[in-house]
Amino acid sequence: MNTLANQYAQRESVIRRPSDELELVERVRAFIASGGYAAGDRLPPERQLIGELDLTRGALRKALDALEREGLIWRQVGKGTFISRQGAEIGGEALVDLARQITPFRMVRARMTIEPAIAREAAMNASGEAMTRMRIAMDRAASATNWQEYEAQDDSFHRSVAEASDNMLLLALFDQLNQVRRAVAWGTVTRSTARPSPDHSSFAEHEAIASAIEAHDPEAAYNAMRTHLRSVSARLFEEG
DSSP: OHHHHHHHHHHHHHHHSOSSHHHHHHHHHHHHHHTTOOTTOBOOOHHHHHHHHTOOHHHHHHHHHHHHHHTSEEEETTTEEEEOHHHHHTTOHHHHHHHHHSOHHHHHHHHHHHHHHHHHHHHHHOOHHHHHHHHHHHHHHHTOSSHHHHHHHHHHHHHHHHHHTTOHHHHHHHHHHHHHHHHSOOOOOOOSSSSOOTTOHHHHHHHHHHHHHHTTOHHHHHHHHHHHHHHHHHHHHTOO
16 A cells, blocks of 8 residues: 555656656646636636646746746736736637637547547657656546546646657647637537546546557557547547
């Protein structure tokens, strides 16, 4: 038990301490990009950001310092952190416009084109830390007490695969794809349970993806991700 507890503690420490400042900044940048913030909007308070981004207070402040130097945010003592006009642009008005024009079916097709290729790159480049972040997301998804929590960890898993590619351009591409996905009008998804069941198909599918990446098997990773996204498509468009 102590060994398992130590392993989990090590996983937690890795996800909360990204390896370099660039990763810290990109994590916060992705949060801003996916949040639909406009110029002048205030970011959530530090305590909330720390929890949502899995960062320490020091790591968060380091990332915010870098984004402030870039002119993407500005801070006022006692009032908070605000999005600048330049920062609002990273949210991508063009991406939001695109999301209004694309159908859910084409969104899934885009994912099936891009994400398997990212998984293949991840299998060639994944570090031990990258695998730890991936498996933490899987652990948290499996223990989610509601669908909203599960979906947040599902997002985290897919982004951790992109991070494992060790290619900032692919990570940025994934973040843009994910932003459009969130903005596409999916309609109302009816859930028959309060939380995912233990045999929810994504759990085994995520395990297959992670295992292939961990084994540094590019084609198995590609195929596992493609199989997973086909399963997602089937649940969205064929069930009910």
